[in-house]
Amino acid sequence: MIYEWYSGSDKKGRVATGVRKFSEMSDDVDLSTRISFLEKLLRIEKDPNWRGYLMHYLGVQYLDSRKVEQGVAALKVALGEFDTLAANFRDVAGEYGRTLFYVLRELWGVVEVEEIYEYILRTLPYLNDMDLDRENMSQFTAFAADAILQLAQKGNDPCLYRAATEFGMQVHHLDPDDPYVLEDLVYACVGAGDIRSAKLAYQQIKGLKADFEYRGRLDEFCEKAFSGRYVVDEDGPAT
Numbered sequence: 580m581i582y583e584w585y586s587g588s589d590k591k592g593r594v595a596t597g598v599r600k601f602s603e604m605s606d607d608v609d610l611s612t613r614i615s616f617l618e619k620l621l622r623i624e625k626d627p628n629w630r631g632y633l634m635h636y637l638g639v640q641y642l643d644s645r646k647v648e649q650g651v652a653a654l655k656v657a658l659g660e661f662d663t664l665a666a667n668f669r670d671v672a673g674e675y676g677r678t679l680f681y682v683l684r685e686l687w688g689v690v691e692v693e694e695i696y697e698y699i700l701r702t703l704p705y706l707n708d709m710d711l712d713r714e715n716m717s718q719f720t721a722f723a724a725d726a727i728l729q730l731a732q733k734g735n736d737p738c739l740y741r742a743a744t745e746f747g748m749q750v751h752h753l754d755p756d757d758p759y760v761l762e763d764l765v766y767a768c769v770g771a772g773d774i775r776s777a778k779l780a781y782q783q784i785k786g787l788k789a790d791f792e793y794r795g796r797l798d799e800f801c802e803k804a805f806s807g808r809y810v811v812d813e814d815g816p817a818t
Contacts, residue, residue, distance in 0.1 A: 676705025
């Protein structure tokens with residue numbers, strides 16, 4: 580059988596047939612069987628991009644089984660396999676982007692924000708290829724908003740503050756009543772010099788019925804920012 584979507588090294592069709600069979604496996608199939616199946620295909624496949632494809636799914640199996648350390652390790656191997664310059668890379672671009680995103684998701688809160696930011700930037704060009712569901716897309720946007728704001732605060736960078744504002748607005752529209760999202764949006768807007776939007780976000784927080792633990796520091800920050808006593812270099816908002 581000829582699989583037009585397959586552009587790997589196996590001309591006998593074993594890998595392509597195996598990929599199809601793997602996609603049709605029942606959820607009842609245990610982890611060790613799934614891993615062994617993918618490892619068998621990896622012993623056949625020689626093309627870097629399709630090896631990356633297979634390693635991606637191997638890593639996902641570990642993550643789905645809550646074996647995070649093994650999953651991240653496999654995903655990082657996958658990233659090392661992919662050849663983004665090769666002519667057939669577009670055939671697996673979605674898996675490459677999802678590999679970056681899954682590593683980002685598992686490393687969040689574990690590594691420094693600069694490393695998270697790198698994964699965010701590397702993932703962005705492939706969002707249209709990744710076919711993420713609403714939940715994962717929302718999570719990626721939230722990660723981006725948070726990481727960019729942290730970097731903006733570290734370097735008092737107006738450009739990054741503006742980027743954090745744009746991502747923050749997207750997160751807010753996905754969850755309009757989250758006070759923590761609105762709080763970050765206040766900080767980003769002030770850093771970007773958009774006091775009007777910062778005031779609107781602050782008013783929305785005040786209008787929420789639920790209180791949140793950082794209300795005191797936000798009130799103090801806004802009192803400075805809205806009275807003209809806020810100085811970015813000295814008073815950069817902390818989270």
